[in-house]
Amino acid sequence: SGSWHVATIGRGYKLDPKLISPLIERWRPETHTFHLSCGECTITFEDVQLQLGLPVDGSALIGFVQSADWGAICYDLLGAIPDNIYGGRIEMGWLRDTFQELGNDSTEVERIRYARAYILKMIGGYLMSNLSRNLVHLRWLLKLVDFRATGKSS
Numbered sequence: 001s002g003s004w005h006v007a008t009i010g011r012g013y014k015l016d017p018k019l020i021s022p023l024i025e026r027w028r029p030e031t032h033t034f035h036l037s038c039g040e041c042t043i044t045f046e047d048v049q050l051q052l053g054l055p056v057d058g059s060a061l062i063g064f065v066q067s068a069d070w071g072a073i074c075y076d077l078l079g080a081i082p083d084n085i086y087g088g089r090i091e092m093g094w095l096r097d098t099f100q101e102l103g104n105d106s107t108e109v110e111r112i113r114y115a116r117a118y119i120l121k122m123i124g125g126y127l128m129s130n131l132s133r134n135l136v137h138l139r140w141l142l143k144l145v146d147f148r149a150t151g152k153s154s
Helices: 017-026 045-052 070-078 092-098 108-127 138-144
Strands: 033-036 039-041 089-091 135-137
Touching (some): 017 033, 070 138, 092 135, 108 135, 108 138
Antiparallel strands (some): 033 039, 089 135
């Protein structure tokens, strides 16, 4: 589905709190820049693309969705319905618990559902996370209906 780069984001990186804390202290949300002693600098789209290796060609992975029957969408695309849906958002923990491990005797439909859940976890955990990283919006699940189309997104 073209999501390999996203799957490798958290691997092999060790975050050093001594380096992150000074950056957080120098972040200015009103200008979206870091104010350093040598001036101001900002993280650009190109910086993100170079550091993470994410594709930037193709249709942007954005979109607005009117309210929908999220339970039916979950059932159709994931084969399960979460207990709680909060305004189109589901808990990341539910995804982890429901899609823990795929058996060796799984069907193609089950493998596709697990792949959707895995990609949805990546989107909710890395790309479009909320502050607590515990909820992910189901509008991103609608982008995972056809993996060929998903692979053309940036």
